[in-house]
Each structure stands twice: as C-alpha cells, then as structure tokens.
Amino acid sequence: MSQPGRTRNTTAIWAVVTLLLLVGIVGTLIVPLYARATPALGGFPFFYWYQLVWIPLVAILATLAYLLTRRATRPRSGQQPGAAAGPAGRGQRDEPR
Amino acid sequence: MSHVNAVSFTILIVLFLVVTAVGFAAARWRRADSMLHLDQWGLGGRGFGTFVSWFLLGGDLYTAYTFIAVPALVFGVGATGFFAVPYTIMVFPIVFVFAPRLWSVCRVHGYVTPADFVRGRYGSPGLALAIAVTGILATMPYIALQLVGIQAVLTVLGVGSNSSTFLKDLPLLIAFVVLAAYTYLSGLRAPALTAFIKDALVYIAIIVAVIYIPTRVGGWTHIFSNAGAHLATTNPKTGKPFGALVTPPAGEWAYATLALGSALALFMYPHAVTGVLATKRRDVIRRNMAILPAYSLILGLVALLGYMALASPGVVAGVKAADGNSQLAVPLLFEHMFPSWFAGIGYSAIVIGALVPAAIMSIAAANLFTRNIYRVLFNPHATPAQETRVAQLFSLIVKAGALVFVLALSKTFSINLQLLGGIWILQTFPAIVAGLYTRWFHRWALLLGWLAAMVYGTVVAYQQPVAGEPGSHFGASTANVPGLGHTAYIAVTAFVINLIVAVVLTFVFRALKLAAGTDETQPAHYTADPEDPAAPVAVPTSQAS
Numbered sequence: 001m002s003q004p005g006r007t008r009n010t011t012a013i014w015a016v017v018t019l020l021l022l023v024g025i026v027g028t029l030i031v032p033l034y035a036r037a038t039p040a041l042g043g044f045p046f047f048y049w050y051q052l053v054w055i056p057l058v059a060i061l062a063t064l065a066y067l068l069t070r071r072a073t074r075p076r077s078g079q080q081p082g083a084a085a086g087p088a089g090r091g092q093r094d095e096p097r
Numbered sequence: 098m099s100h101v102n103a104v105s106f107t108i109l110i111v112l113f114l115v116v117t118a119v120g121f122a123a124a125r126w127r128r129a130d131s132m133l134h135l136d137q138w139g140l141g142g143r144g145f146g147t148f149v150s151w152f153l154l155g156g157d158l159y160t161a162y163t164f165i166a167v168p169a170l171v172f173g174v175g176a177t178g179f180f181a182v183p184y185t186i187m188v189f190p191i192v193f194v195f196a197p198r199l200w201s202v203c204r205v206h207g208y209v210t211p212a213d214f215v216r217g218r219y220g221s222p223g224l225a226l227a228i229a230v231t232g233i234l235a236t237m238p239y240i241a242l243q244l245v246g247i248q249a250v251l252t253v254l255g256v257g258s259n260s261s262t263f264l265k266d267l268p269l270l271i272a273f274v275v276l277a278a279y280t281y282l283s284g285l286r287a288p289a290l291t292a293f294i295k296d297a298l299v300y301i302a303i304i305v306a307v308i309y310i311p312t313r314v315g316g317w318t319h320i321f322s323n324a325g326a327h328l329a330t331t332n333p334k335t336g337k338p339f340g341a342l343v344t345p346p347a348g349e350w351a352y353a354t355l356a357l358g359s360a361l362a363l364f365m366y367p368h369a370v371t372g373v374l375a376t377k378r379r380d381v382i383r384r385n386m387a388i389l390p391a392y393s394l395i396l397g398l399v400a401l402l403g404y405m406a407l408a409s410p411g412v413v414a415g416v417k418a419a420d421g422n423s424q425l426a427v428p429l430l431f432e433h434m435f436p437s438w439f440a441g442i443g444y445s446a447i448v449i450g451a452l453v454p455a456a457i458m459s460i461a462a463a464n465l466f467t468r469n470i471y472r473v474l475f476n477p478h479a480t481p482a483q484e485t486r487v488a489q490l491f492s493l494i495v496k497a498g499a500l501v502f503v504l505a506l507s508k509t510f511s512i513n514l515q516l517l518g519g520i521w522i523l524q525t526f527p528a529i530v531a532g533l534y535t536r537w538f539h540r541w542a543l544l545l546g547w548l549a550a551m552v553y554g555t556v557v558a559y560q561q562p563v564a565g566e567p568g569s570h571f572g573a574s575t576a577n578v579p580g581l582g583h584t585a586y587i588a589v590t591a592f593v594i595n596l597i598v599a600v601v602l603t604f605v606f607r608a609l610k611l612a613a614g615t616d617e618t619q620p621a622h623y624t625a626d627p628e629d630p631a632a633p634v635a636v637p638t639s640q641a642s
Binding site: 020021022024025027028029030031032035036037040042043044045047048051052054055056058059061062063065066069070 | 176179182183185186187189190191193194316317318319320321342343344345346349352353356357380383384386387388390391393394397401
C-alpha cells in the first residue's frame with residue numbers, strides 16, 4: 001500500500017511550500033532590514049517602496065505555493081479516482097500527516 | 098463644511114440606493130429550496146467559487162479600516178501607520194497554511210462558526226462559549242470603526258454637522274437601519290453581491306486618486322519631504338514630534354508586532370472565518386490567498402493618501418478646524434482635489450466600503466451567538482429555522498452594540514477600535530489553530546490561557562492614555578512589554594502569556610489525568626474536500642483519540 005517514493009516527493013514539495021510562505025512573512029517582519037530612507041525610488045523613500053514591492057512578491061510566492069500544493073495533492077497516475085477516498089472524499093492526502 | 102455639496106451628496110444617495118436595492122434583491126440570488134437554514138442565511142449556501150469569494154473576502158477584509166483609519170494614522174504619526182502594509186502582506190502566507198484545514202473540518206461536520214469547531218474538537222462547550230463571546234466582543238469595535246468611517250464622510254459633506262446631536266447622527270442611523278434591514282432579509286448573499294459594487298467604486302476612486310492627486314500637490318518627492326518635515330515638528334499636545342517618516346529603532350518592535358499580531362488575528366475574526374467557510378472548495382481558499390494581495394496594493398496606496406493630505410494645506414486646515422479629527426483627512430482630500438461628482442464617487446466608495454463589511458461582521462457575530470450561546474444555553478434542540486430567526490434578530494442587536502463603542506471610546510485614532518478587537522480575538526488563536534493540528538493541548542489549559550490573556554490585554558489596554566490626555570483610557574494599542582524593555586502590540590504580549598499558560602497547564606492537567614473531552618473529528622476530516630455543499634459527508638461516530 002505505501003509508496004515511499006511518492007511520500008518523499010510529497011514531503012519535499014511541502015518543505016518548499018513552507019519555505020516560500022516563510023519568506024513571505026519574514027521579508028517584512030524584520031523591520032531593521034528596511035527602516036531607512038535611502039535609496040529612494042521615484043520619490044519614495046526606501047521604507048515605502050521596499051514594503052510595497054513585497055505585495056506583488058507575496059502574491060507570486062502564494063501562487064507558486066498554490067501550484068505546488070496542487071501537484072502534491074494530484075492523484076497518482078493509474079489510480080482510480082476516489083479509490084483512496086475514505087469517508088472524507090477526494091483530496092484526502094492533501095497534506096502530510 | 099457648513100453647506101452641503103449637492104452634487105456629491107446626490108451621487109452618494111443614488112449609489113446608496115443602488116446598493117440597497119441590490120442588497121434586498123440578493124435574497125433571490127442563488128436561491129435555495131429552504132432559506133431558513135444557517136448554511137443559507139449565514140453562509141450564503143456554502144457555494145461561492147474563486148471569483149465571488151475574491152470579492153466577498155476583499156469586501157470583508159478591506160474596510161473603513163483601510164480607507165479611513167490607516168490613512169488617518171499615517172496622516173497623524175507617519176511611518177507607524179504603514180504597519181498595515183506588512184500586516185496585509187504577512188496575513189496571506191499565514192492563512193494559506195491553516196484555513197483549508199478549518200474549511201474541511203467545518204464542511205465535514207457542518208460547523209458554521211470557529212466556536213462550533215472548538216466544541217467538536219475538544220468536547221468542551223465552555224471553551225466554545227469563550228471563543229464565541231470573544232468573537233462577538235471583538236467584532237463590535239470593528240463594526241464601530243465602520244460607523245466612524247461613514248461618519249467622517251457625512252461630516253465632510255456637511256450633512257447635519259451644525260445641528261443637534263440627534264439630527265447630526267440621523268443620516269448615520271438611517272444608513273445603518275437600511276443596512277440592518279437588508280442584512281436581516283438576505284443574509285450573507287447581500288454583502289456578497291454588494292461587494293461587487295463596493296470594489297468597483299474603490300478601485301476606480303483609489304486608482305484615480307493615486308495617479309491624479311500627486312500631480313496636484315507637487316509630486317511624490319514633495320509629498321514625502323513635506324510629510325517628513327511636518328512629522329518632525331513638535332505636537333503641542335504631547336510636547337514630542339508628531340512622528341517620523343521612517344520607523345525609528347525604538348518603534349521597530351511596535352511596528353513588527355502590530356503587523357504580525359494583526360495578521361495572526363485577522364482570520365480569527367468571525368467575519369473572516371465566515372468568508373472562508375462560504376467558499377465552495379478547499380482550492381478556492383488557497384487560490385484566493387494568491388490573488389487577494391491585489392487589495393493590499395490598494396491599502397498601501399490608500400495609506401499614502403495620508404501623506405497627500407499633509408501636502409494639501411486645505412486638508413490640514415480642515416482637520417485642524419475639526420478639532421484635529423484626522424479621520425476626516427481622506428474625505429477632505431477628495432473634497433479639495435476632485436470635482437464634486439468624482440468626490441461623490443470617492444465618498445460612496447468609503448461609505449459602501451464600510452457597509453459591506455459591517456453586514457458580514459454582524460452576520461458572523463449572529464452565527465456565533467446562535468450556534469454557540471443560544472443553542473448551548475437556551476435551546477439545545479433548536480431547529481434550523483429557529484436558529485436562522487435568532488441569528489437574524491441578533492444581527493440587529495450586535496449593530497446596536499457597535500454604536501455603544503462609537504459613543505464610548507476615543508476617536509483620536511479610530512484604528513484603536515480595530516486594534517482593541519485584535520487584542521481580544523488573537524487570544525482565540527491557540528484553541529482554534531493549534532486545534533487544527535493537534536489535540537495535545539488540554540481544553541481547560543486553553544481556557545485558562547485565554548482567560549489570563551484576556552484579562553492582561555484588557556487591563557493593559559485600559560491603562561493606556563490618549564496621547565496628551567493623562568488619565569484617559571483605551572488610547573493606544575501598544576505598551577511596554579514587562580521584562581523586555583520594548584514597546585509592542587498588547588495583543589502579541591497577551592498571546593505569549595496565553596501560550597505559556599496553556600503549555601504549562603497542559604502538562605499539569607495531563608499529569609493529573611483530567612478528562613480531555615471527546616474529539617468528534619478524525620485526521621482525514623482536516624483534508625477532506627467534499628464536492629456537494631448541500632450534502633455534508635456522513636460522519637462516522639468516533640471515539641476520543
């Protein structure tokens with residue numbers, strides 16, 4: 001029943017997802033990283049444009065994480081859809097446990 | 098401000114009427130066979146896809162907080178107010194992780210509120226009651242903040258500003274009664290549908306504002322240098338500078354903890370959970386965490402309206418004339434910069450941007466009251482129809498409660514209303530989020546951790562005076578952390594106390610072998626993705642694990 005290859009693969013994907021999301025949090029959590037006025041960009045002090053740039057960045061990180069989680073939860077090829085579904089239905093192996 | 102601008106006011110009235118009509122009509126949208134069920138009234142049928150959810154969550158999370166309170170704080174104290182940007186950045190990675198698990202377990206068991214989940218997970222009606230009461234309590238100041246936002250627009254419009262107190266607040270009361278009426282009738286469908294109008298108005302008003310206004314007040318370089326010069330001057334009320342353009346080292350802890358604490362707290366709010374539970378599939382939630390930051394960009398730009406307002410002498414004079422009420426900064430900026438008709442659009446964006454979340458908040462609080470207080474304490478065998486009627490009534494009561502907060506608390510910075518709510522709601526995080534992953538924590542340890550943190554947070558918040566008014570209360574949301582020597586968001590300090598108490602007492606209670614309570618969930622329920630919202634998956638009865 002168990003498929004070590006797949007499990008290792010899934011674990012690796014979840015590690016990458018966690019890393020992506022952590023980067024999205026730490027980027028603006030460490031205030032000394034960006035609490036200064038220079039270099040300015042288009043009139044914006046560093047403090048402001050640095051944080052604004054993180055908004056599209058976190059959107060990209062979350063998109064990558066989303067695509068990876070889809071990969072991690074896609075049913076194996078050759079498996080009957082719903083074959084592994086217990087009472088919870090499909091997507092049962094969505095996260096490592 | 099003595100005369101009413103007829104053009105702006107007319108546009109506001111017309112758009113308000115449109116939203117009202119849509120709010121009432123929403124009762125017929127995606128109509129189900131029986132509307133007298135909380136899944137329908139309180140969760141819109143649990144069937145919203147990515148597109149509707151994006152508008153609903155956006156309409157839910159970006160409120161008068163975004164349009165009035167944050168720019169008011171930036172206008173008043175500078176960089177500190179910008180913490181809302183990292184807050185709305187960090188929130189999405191955090192929620193990405195746990196919200197799908199909450200969605201799944203709630204879908205499998207038909208839970209409508211976070212407190213429903215806590216009751217099922219820990220077999221503890223007492224802990225669930227604590228979660229529910231906290232949710233309702235924390236929601237009221239948040240709704241109050243929406244009222245403050247509407248009030249700011251009405252004041253700038255000059256509606257009733259020179260008359261008696263009753264007449265002054267009459268337009269606000271009318272708007273609120275109308276909102277209450279269509280929320281009562283349509284439930285969550287009303288804000289879901291009106292959110293489309295809200296967001297269209299918001300995007301138009303803000304994009305035009307951030308492109309056009311800088312050209313009127315001398316460009317971005319001037320806006321920032323002018324703000325920096327103003328913030329460095331001495332505030333006569335406190336004898337210290339107003340603020341700074343860049344967070345000073347002494348303010349870094351406060352900045353980081355305000356952002357992190359708010360981010361952790363946001364999806365503990367009942368209205369945010371309601372938005373999550375109303376989605377159709379797990380996928381919809383994660384996909385939304387990737388596209389919701391579009392609103393954060395709007396929030397960041399709106400925050401900078403505070404600096405644009407500082408660069409406009411008319412706005413600065415207007416705020417001063419209104420007894421330093423910085424909540425008026427953005428509406429005044431619209432008045433001074435835009436032709437009347439477009440100012441009307443901007444005002445409508447703010448007013449409707451406050452009404453939509455106020456509706457969702459009152460629905461979420463009503464769900465909590467019905468499921469976790471009414472059902473537990475008054476009518477354990479309530480039918481779905483009875484539940485729905487109670488929720489409808491309570492959605493009216495919670496709005497009245499919000500009025501109390503508006504009247505009772507300082508409005509120097511209305512953001513403190515939301516931050517006070519955050520202090521409370523964050524204390525439900527350990528029970529809810531830890532509970533999504535582990536049953537290690539003992540239910541009574543969580544309850545006592547919550548209690549310790551609630552008492553600490555409330556007492557410390559009460560002790561904070563309004564700047565320049567010694568002896569006043571609830572004037573700030575940051576305080577010195579005992580034993581650390583830094584100033585931090587009280588919610589985060591209380592949260593740490595909460596966790597420490599919960600961990601220590603869990604060891605104690607486990608050693609004493611106190612009953613852990615029955616867990617009705619199973620590991621697979623946290624990752625389930627049932628397709629059909631109408632038919633929750635049958636749950637096999639399970640033993641405590």
